[in-house]
Amino acid sequence: MxxxxxxxxxxxxxxxxxxxxxxxxxxxxxxxxxxxxxxxxxxxxxxxxxxxxxxxxxxxxxxxxxxxxxxxxxxxxxxxxxxxxxxxxxxxxxxxxxxxxxxxxxxxxxxxxxxxxxxxxxxxxxxxxxxxxxxxxxxxxxxxxxxxxxxxxxxxxxxxxxxxxxxxxxxxxxxxxxxxxxxxxxxxxxxxxxxxxxxxxxxxxxxxxxxxxxxxxxxxxxxxxxxxxxxxxxxxxxxxxxxxxxxxxxxxxxxxxxxxxxxxMKLKARPEFEGPRLSDLAALDDAAFRAFFSGSPVKRIGRDRFVRNVLVAIGNSGEGDLLPAVRRLLADPAPVVRGAAVWALSRLAPEAFFAARIEAVASEDDEAVKQEWRALGPAIG
Structure with a gap:
């Protein structure tokens, strides 16, 4: 009918x-x-x-x-x-x-x-x-x-x-x-x-x-x-x-x-997501990232991409207190994280960046990360 x-x-x-x-x-x-x-x-x-x-x-x-x-x-x-x-x-x-x-x-x-x-x-x-x-x-x-x-x-x-x-x-x-x-x-x-x-x-x-x-x-x-x-x-x-x-x-x-x-209430922000500390976020490994962002859309981009973003923010912070997190992530297994850490280092500690860049390029096996080291200063191999 x-x-x-x-x-x-x-x-x-x-x-x-x-x-x-x-x-x-x-x-x-x-x-x-x-x-x-x-x-x-x-x-x-x-x-x-x-x-x-x-x-x-x-x-x-x-x-x-x-x-x-x-x-x-x-x-x-x-x-x-x-x-x-x-x-x-x-x-x-x-x-x-x-x-x-x-x-x-x-x-x-x-x-x-x-x-x-x-x-x-x-x-x-x-x-x-x-x-x-x-x-x-x-x-x-x-x-x-x-x-x-x-x-x-x-x-x-x-x-x-x-x-x-x-x-x-x-x-x-x-x-x-x-x-x-x-x-x-x-x-x-x-x-x-x-x-x-x-x-x-x-x-x-x-x-x-x-x-x-x-x-x-x-x-x-x-x-x-x-x-x-x-x-x-x-x-x-x-x-x-x-x-x-x-x-x-x-x-x-x-x-x-x-x-x-x-x-x-289910649409109200979770307090821990309203301005979390960059130092805490930079310390997240994959398991901690998944646990912290459980149920959140943030989890879908994965830890490496997220920490890349955090490092860009750290580079923009002007805060020398965040340098230890940057230095640690220079050795991260993920190239996209290492590359972002290089940029953050160049922003927070230019002298340390220039002092490390020649040796870092020689030991780095990822071309994109090498390019991050080469991006500033005189050309190096």
Missing amino acids: TATPKQLAAEKARLVADALAEGFSAVRITAPDAIPLAPERLDAFLKDGHHGSMGWMAETAERRADPRVLWPDVRSVVMLGLNYGPDEDPRSLLEARTRGNISVYARNRDYHDIIKGKLKLVAGRLASRTGAEVKVFVDTAPVMEKPLGEASGLGWQGKHTNLVSREFGSWLFLGSIFTALELPVDAPERDHCGKCRACLDCCPTQAFPAPYRIDARRCISYLTIENAGPIPLEFREAMGNRIYGCDDCLAACPWNKFAKSASE
Whole structure:
């Protein structure tokens, strides 16, 4: 039996009420064909090489650009937002040079786990009530959540390319439920950025070649998370003490003045992730790293990449007290860690760096680490 418009409207109301009761902050619905410009924009992003080493974006481009390619039976896309707004401006930690600044979204449990669990409950009850097939997606799937969020009315894609909500600012986790049920759709949100450039102008690495465009290769979030090799020299000083991600463009958005702090304890930051000491983080071996970041998205980048980030922050700290940690990591088994330690040494103790570089190059077997030693001063073999 085909559901009537009245029945579908009633089901939509039940779905929204259920999602809000489950803890989601906002729920809107759009059609799977509501982002017709997405394929062209994605293609331009990829052709410009702005995705950097994220090859999976190109590999999944066809599915990513059109929900119907990902799942031909989809008739409605339910977009859900979960507020994770911080209590304070996270940029205040940038002044604490001996402490690490972890992006707000990663200061507690992995949001993928939190949202997927909630989505499965809401979607499962929808399927049970209606018999319609459903699928749930969170971030890691090839779904263009931000354009779909804009089309659904959750918010609009700001000049920093992230979703902005009039109610929650730039602090919404996004998830989606694809359903074979044809539910009534909501009106899209219009752009409210106006002439504001706050998010663009505050970027430490000028990662925005133009409003509404981002070059991931220059973004600190990409550099500290997705990038597996050494941090490019030109961006290291600009990283400051940002050791996992960057919140600057989100935190600068004027719409945050209307945002609400996350109300659920499970979304509140863990105290140990709010400015941990760089000296403690530099001491983490693989087992300690996994234990400290258990359940956190930080764990996914691995100890070596993380300690690389910590060493860049140490190099930017100006704190001679952190030299013992740097010297110890000059002998780390991971080349990416040793290379970062070389740079940190050159920043904190230039004389020691120059005194050690000739012998260090001769004994080093990794070319990238050798290049770190060669980068400053007269040429050496």
